[in-house]
Amino acid sequence: MKFVHDPHHDGSPDHVGVEDGRARLRVRVPGGADAVYARVVEDGEAVMLPADPVRTAGDVVWFEAAVPQRPVVTDYRFAIVRGNRYTWLDQEGAHGHEVTDAGDFRLITGPQPPAWVAGTSVYQVFPDRFARDDDSVGPPAEHPDWALPRSWDDEPAGFGETAAREYFGGTLDGVRRRLDHLAGLGVEVVYLTPVFPARSTHRYDASTFSEVDPLLGGDRALRALARAAHERGMRVMGDLTTNHTGDAHEWFVTAREDPGSAEAGFYLFTDHPDGYVSWMGVPSLPKLDYSSAELRRRVYGADDSVLVDWLTGPDPLDGWRVDVANMTGRHGAQDLNREVSGEIAARMREVDAQRGGDGSWLLAEHFHDAGPDTHHDGWHGVMNYAGFTRPVWTWLNTAPEGVRYMRTDSPLPRTGAEEAVRAMRATNAGLPWRVLTHSVNALSTHDSARFRSVVGDAGRQRVGVAAQVTLPGVPFLFAGDEIGLEGLDGENARRPMPWHRPETWDRETLDAHTRLLSLRRELPALQTGGLRWLDAGPHHMTFLRTLGGQVVLVHLADGPHETLSAACADLDVSVVEVLLRGGRASARTDGKVELDADGPGYVIVVGR
Template sequence: MIYYNPLDKKCKSITGGIRQNETAVIKVFGDSSEPCLFVLQKDGSEARNFDMQPTSYGWRFDLTLEEPGLYFYYFRIGNRNAGLGELRELTFSDPVRAYQLTVCSAEYRTPDWFKGGVMYQIFPDRFYKNRDIPVGEGKILHKNWTDTPNFRMNSRGKVLNNDFFGGNLNGIREKLPYLQQLGVSVVYLNPIFQAFSNHRYDTGDFKKIDPLLGTLEDFDALVRDAAAHGIRIILDGVFNHTGDDSLYFNKYGRYPSIGAYQSKESPYAEWYRFIHFPDRYECWWGIDILPAVNELSSYDEFITGENGVLEYWMRRGLGGFRLDVADELPPRFLRNVRRAIKSADPNGIVIGEVWEDASNKISYGERRAYFQGQELDSVMNYPLKEAIIQFVRSKNTKLFRETVCMLLDHYPKCSLDCLMNILGTHDTVRILTALGGVLAFDKEEMNELRLTREQYAIAVERLKAAALLQFTLFGVPSIYYGDETGTEGYSDPFCRKCLDWEHIDEELHAHYARLGKIRGAYGVFREGEYKEVFADEHCVVFERRGEREVVCVCVNLGGGRYGLNFSGDMYDLMNEKAPMRTAQIEPNSWAVYGNIDIR
């Protein structure tokens, strides 16, 4: 029998990505009577063969790589190739599947303050308002906070996104104690810069707060008061495009500037690519209100340079930025974004919107280097989101276990601990609706359909299990506003309804608050190791372990019963029971045990 698994430190001394000039000891266990080659290929280069040293247990190779990059490797044992199999186990195959190794720069670090925390995402217009603010020309203010956002197309076949509910920055300030009670350590705000639409991804002025949200003084007060509650603020950086109704493009002449649409002599003209001036221009995914920018023009200096947009906001005490459509930002620009944020605050967090495995993503024909030290700290963890949802809906652990193994193997540890672990966002169906399993096929159905009482109860139980995984795995859980209160909704705009403060599911809210308390009490969630203890088709048990702390997480969605034996006293962290050394895992149940009493 031949054994190798890169997640087993007996086989690979460093789990996940490694740093340049750091030595990872590779061991393959088995009969060493045959020679074994370590076959290594840097992305885009020829493969090289290295003789592995025979040992009493098999073979050994000490691997040190001088250049950051993406590498692939497998083993040739005798005349057979062995590589990646299920759950990262070694398997003989032809053709062989190579393992991946991410090598980051020696200096690559991610912000410690972010690790172990809880994120809360807010769509500013729909969270909370503490007063009415008049809307401008062409905009509509809903009188009823619980109205459905406008979703029907106008006569020109467009949804204008010009209806507002009046949520504002001072409303968020007023709810800081609520967020603190959930254990929130960082608030991620969808765009707040001046714009025409309610989503504000059509930036009008990068250096102004949208008047419907408040003033610059309101923003500074939010950052200051949030810090007093132990919470940092990060903003949505929308740098791939602007609005057509903006200081820079000025299609409608509403700004006191000469925009690129108005004149080829505009100081902003080189930011945009016109196919036929002025009415045909490149825009984001064909949406004409979102003219795409040339990030490698003078725009780069405007955003990332001295006294640029990033420095301007970071100097006001921000925790960092989440970068919209990071895949569509050129690597050079992305490196400059990171440099600007880190120059203003070395502890600023840089999170990218990437929907796939970010370690090996190919975007527009180019391999991206997000986690090699010069671009991102973190990404939105969509692979884990899909795996958790599939697990709690199907009750099958396969995709969940494979995804966890992939992330552990591919990502550097410092990135892994910063992953933005989502279950829902402004771009996706609400998690309760997704777990309810009721499909809607058009906007009218989405507007009408609601979960029945029975469907809702099933969805809530599934969400409790999903949130428990979200909060206890590596990375940082991100709560999309209202998920903790029982908010339903299909895709945009139904996933962007207002948080109904008069109808909160208190049991679900208490579940989230408890998970937040557990994370706050245990340092192991910052950088603790992950280890799968047991798994079968329907049940998974894993540990998070540090020097003095250990947490054991059990999610059993099948009909079997299992016994747990602990090496010392452990506490049921969800139910505040007396210490125990054994526990029973019942069918369709979940539990979290820890060695520190937080009652």
């Protein structure tokens, strides 16, 4: 697939400007056009607004249309007319046929998410497996009655009955002791999976939201970690289960004991006290019912609500990742998801205004198509499994035996880079640009196999890392990715960090993470710049990130391919420099750019 001569528009500052309630939309049209229109949907009806040519560079003509912003979201696409032929340009790309509104560009009206998010990076910590208070490695001498104590060198079980009870003894003070490692790596947000008391090491079955689990060090340890991170210029994000609690949660205990209590209205009882709706039918995770005004008040509405309490006070958290956000407020015919997410976002802005900070991040877990849940002022971004993780997995995987895909028994699907690009373009077409840039690009998480196990070798892993650092979205590392940790599923992947065995670390992969994250911090185009695809084939994908006068060309390959060549004029590049080369890919520059690969590798080139 070659895209270099396709018309282009995205939601970046080069293409969208907003002033006095009007949006100025700019579209790049190679070869020019007889006419260009912005098709805008107003109250369900399409309106065609003419765009005027405003700039010419070689054979490229830029057109601009002034569009009134709609109250919530402005939906639009472009019609590019040449003779009697129309090309429709939407967020998925250019089409020579009629298209639906599903792929339209979307500009959300209203307050913007925190500006710092798009330029940051995230490091996920599963507290039980990251680091202990001390350097001991034997089974914890003290442990709760539900726990199965493990040595630090033990390999966690895969999916099964015992997985959630395996107790390795990591603590929040242990995380604080290792912040220098994170700072050296260059990550800026520490995301902690739940820290509230529970009867599992994943802690998604919280028994209260009012305190930190004493096994992790209690409230003192969380505040101390946040303070130490803030002193380094880093942030700390918590994990909140808005969809459910644990069955030992104080609210659920009261709800079962007293059917007339307010708490009884927090849950979906089918036959009180033993019949109730739970997450995916798991009895220990009873589902919350947001038709209860009192539940909303306690979760996020009141000044002492769960959400607000941990974002305020001394050494607060800097945001929330919301567990199974896509299921929150949904059950059967009931769908309160948009309402609840909008109220949470508004409440977080109120808290931010009161504490005078630069904003708190609201990140939603979403395994599938997140588009319909993001077309309003709600979740700032999503965990973009559908638009990043799975396309990259299906391209770079080596069909490893035993790795699960979306908790099926089927093998991992395999595609070429071209199909991965199609998947990313199609899936991300549903996300407004501001949501895409505030979403995360993860290769591994605590809910998936490790990417190293998916791809089978270090070279292919590093190509994936280059993708997550250079494509729109926030790079997201699961602790241990940077040293080549492995794992076959979401439980087995939760392996302890081998601090006491540094000889096992993949130092080249650690160095690649450090260099790529550093490059992203240095190049604004990789943080907030637009995305223009240039080429894709069975073994490569090539694209530009652009912002103002900065142009960054990225070439990713998993194997040999024919030489790709493009004149710098076609790429809007005047000066070209190869900034970073990894693996078995290469670039040459001399009035044009030529890209080769004889194996997995990446090349990053900058121009102006």
